[in-house]
Amino acid sequence: MSAPQEPRDTKQQDPSVDTSEQLEVNQAQEASGDADAQASGQQVQAEAEEDWATLLSESQEKVAQYHEELLRAKAETENIRRRAQEDVAKARKFGTESFAESLIPVRDSLEAALALTDQTAEAWKEGVEATLRQLNSAFERNLLKEVAPAEGDKFDPHVHQAISSVPSGLPEGTVVQLLQKGYTIADRVLRPALVMVSSGQPAA
Template sequence: MTDPKNLQENPQNLQGEPSPEELEAAQAANEADALAAAQGEIAALQAKNAEMADQILRAQADVQNARRRADEEVSKGRKFAIEGFAESLLPVLDSLEAGLAIQDATSEHLREGTEATLRQLKSALERNKVIEIAPPAGSKFDPHLHQAISVVPVPGQEPNTIASVLQKGYTIADRILRPALVTVSSPS
C-alpha cells in the first residue's frame, strides 16, 4: 500500500515508478553488493597469491637443496676418485715389500718376484682402464697415439711407419695419458 502523504509529495508513485529515494537505496544496495563481491575476490586473490608465493619459496628451496647435493657429490667424486685405483695398487706394494724383506734371495728368486709384481701392476692398470700403447714395428704412425722422436731410414719398410718403440704409451678410458715414443721410417 502506498502512503497517501507520499502520493501527494510524489505523484509518480501512482504510475509504479520508483522514487528517487528508492532509486538511491537500490543503487547503494547494488554498490554494497559490488563492493562485497570485489572484497571477496580480493581476499581470494590474496589467498591465491600467498599460496603461489609459498610454492615459489618451496621450489627455490628444492633447487638449492638439489644444487647443494650435486656439489657434495662432485666433491666426494673428486676426493675419492682415486680410491679404486689406489686399492688395486696395494697388492703391488705388498709384493714389493715382501720381496725386499727376503734377506738371502737369489737373482732367480728376485727375477720371478719382479715378474709376478709386474703382472700384478699391469693387471691393476688394466682394471682401471689404463691400457698400454705398444705399436709393432711396421705399423702406421698415428700422431694421436705416437710421438716421433726421430726419423730413420729403414730399408724395405714403407715411409711413415714405426721403426721401433723407445717408450710405451698409455691411454686411460680412451684418452691419451702418454703417447708412445717411437722412431719413424723415412722416405727412401
C-alpha cells in the first residue's frame, strides 16, 4: 500500500522561481525607499538652508551694529581731539593771564612811587620794599621760586650753573659764591643759579 501524499502548501513557492508579480512588488518597494530617502535628504537640505539663512541674517545684523558703533566711536574720538586742540590753544593764549594779573599791582606801585618826586630816601626804601613784597607774593601764587644756594651748599647741576672752579677751604664740589639767583616754576628751571664752585684745598 503506497504512503499517503502530504498536502502541498499552496503558499510555499519554489525560491528559484520569481514571478513577474514579485518583481513588481520589489521594484515598488525599492522605488518607495528611494523616494523616502530623497524626501528625507531634501528636508535635511531645507533645514540646513534655513539655518544658514538665519545665521547670515544674524551676522548681517551684528555687522551693521558694529559698523554703527565704530562710526560713533570715530565721531567721539574726533570730538575729543577737537576739544583737546581747543584747550591747548586756550592754554597758550591765556596761560600767562594769572601771572600777568598778579603783576599789575606791582606795576601800579612802581608808577605811584615814581609819581612822588619829593619823597625822602627812607620813604623810597619803604616803597621799594612794599613793591618787592607784592612781587614775591605774585611769584608764590604762580609757583615761581628762587634758587639761591648759600656758601657751602652742594653744587647741583640740575639747578646751578658753575661759572668757574676755584680753590677754597670748602669741600670740593660745594658752592663758594652765588653770582646770580636762579628761578624755577612748578619744578621746571627757568634760569639756573650762577655760582662759583670749590675745587678743594689750595695747593701748598
